[in-house]
Amino acid sequence: MGKTFVLTNLAASLARAGHRVIAVDADLEGANLHTCLGVPRPPVSLADFVAGREEDLGKLVLDTKLAGLQLIAATHANLGAPQPGQVRRVRLMRALRALDADFVLVDLGAGTHASVLDYFLVADQGVVVVAPEPTSVENAYSFLRAAFYRRLRLAMAGHGVRKLVAEAMDQRNDRGIRTPLDLLREVQTADPVEGARFVRTMQSFQPRLVVNGVRSAEDVRLGFAVRSVCRKYFGIEAEYVGYVNHEESARRSVLAKQPLLEFRGDADAAVYLQRVAHKLCQLAAAGGGP
Numbered sequence: 236m237g238k239t240f241v242l243t244n245l246a247a248s249l250a251r252a253g254h255r256v257i258a259v260d261a262d263l264e265g266a267n268l269h270t271c272l273g274v275p276r277p278p279v280s281l282a283d284f285v286a287g288r289e290e291d292l293g294k295l296v297l298d299t300k301l302a303g304l305q306l307i308a309a310t311h312a313n314l315g316a317p318q319p320g321q322v323r324r325v326r327l328m329r330a331l332r333a334l335d336a337d338f339v340l341v342d343l344g345a346g347t348h349a350s351v352l353d354y355f356l357v358a359d360q361g362v363v364v365v366a367p368e369p370t371s372v373e374n375a376y377s378f379l380r381a382a383f384y385r386r387l388r389l390a391m392a393g394h395g396v397r398k399l400v401a402e403a404m405d406q407r408n409d410r411g412i413r414t415p416l417d418l419l420r421e422v423q424t425a426d427p428v429e430g431a432r433f434v435r436t437m438q439s440f441q442p443r444l445v446v447n448g449v450r451s452a453e454d455v456r457l458g459f460a461v462r463s464v465c466r467k468y469f470g471i472e473a474e475y476v477g478y479v480n481h482e483e484s485a486r487r488s489v490l491a492k493q494p495l496l497e498f499r500g501d502a503d504a505a506v507y508l509q510r511v512a513h514k515l516c517q518l519a520a521a522g523g524g525p
Contacts, residue, residue, distance in 0.1 A: 237364055237447055238342065238343070238364040239342050240271065240485065240489060240495075241447055241508070241511075242258065242342045243258070243268065243271040244495050244496055244508040245508060245512045245515070246258040246338075247496045247497060248509045249304075249338050249340075249512055249516070250303035251303070251496065252512070253303065254337040255303055255305075255335070255336045256303060256304045256305070256336060256339075256340065257296060257304075257305045257306070257334050257338070257339045257340070258305070258306050258307070258340050258342065259281065259306075259340065259341045259342065260280075260306070260307065260308050260342050261342060261344065261350075261351075261354055262343060262344035263281065263285065263317040264314070264344055265345075266308060266309035266312065268308065269306060269309075271489060271492065271494070272299045272300075272301075272304070272492075272494070273299065273300050273493055274299055274308065277297055277306070277308035277310050278297075279308075280295060280308040280309050280310045280311055280312075281295060281307050281308065281327075282312040282317075283295060284319075284327060284330070285312070285317070285327070292330035292334065293334065293335070295307050295308075296334070300497075301497065305336070318348060324350055324353055331357075338519075341354055341358065343355060346378075347378055347381040349385070352382050352385045353385070355382055356382060356385065356386050359522065360518060360522075361382070362442070362444075362445060362515070363375050363378065363442050363443065365444060365446050365458070366446070366447055366448045367450070367453075367457050372457070376461075376464070379471065379473070380415070380469065381404070382440075383415055383437075383440055384400060384404050384415070384418075386436060386440055387415075387433065388400045388401065391429055391432065391433070391436075393426055395425060396422055396425060396429040396433075400418065403417075403421075414469060414470075415468075415469045415470050416469070416470045418433075419434070419437070419470065437470050437471065440471055441472050441473065441474060442465075442471070442473050442474070443473070443474045443515065443518070444458050444474065445458075445511055446475075446477075446478040446479070447478070447479045448480075449480045449481060450481045455478055458475035458477075458478060459475055476511055476514045477507060477510050477511035478507060479507045479511070480504050480507060481504075482503060482504050484502045484504065485502070485504050487499075496508065
């Protein structure tokens, strides 16, 4: 009950504020967004686009019980090849941007598969949900590092520098490159022009952080700690956009297959989720994006 719970309620909050929202489940190997939104048996899903059965992504959009909130589910995937290949993935990312909505929220799978990283990087705002647990924090750092290196590989023009980035992705590489800042020094030495491009790429990479399941003041401070580590060791400016406290009503809302905002809108966690949604709206407006 982590990222999907948070996305479900952010989508509900935006819809209740009057925005047209489409929530997309891109976790083809563990689809459950439809369940959280109370859509028990989606007749079509993103898997139909991935398999080439449907070319128009808009035809896969389904209504939910909440006005203004629609869904693209991810059920019935081909478990032998659930993720789209590179060409199909590019078409999907373009199609997501073309959807008729004020906000498109994409629920990603876990891990650092190329498809997960690409969806995260193409978004106007990439949100990382962290739980106050050592394993979750480690996974968050690994994901952010992998996402940043993938963006670098796509941004760097020189073949030699791209090769250097690929080498740095092996955390036990012979050059001793352990962090993006280590890599920056190597790139600046090898090619000052590419070094300047590296810095611009680093400055444009600004992931958002949400801490879910907060039980104490120490848990609240986790977001600031992660942001500090990202700045010190990665050279990345991450934005801590808020936290969601732990409470039993959140679990019960999932069992009821409803967003918490609908199940119990006066719950503290529901209030905090609405604050996060409002903050993301402010950031979107400041950036001039959708």
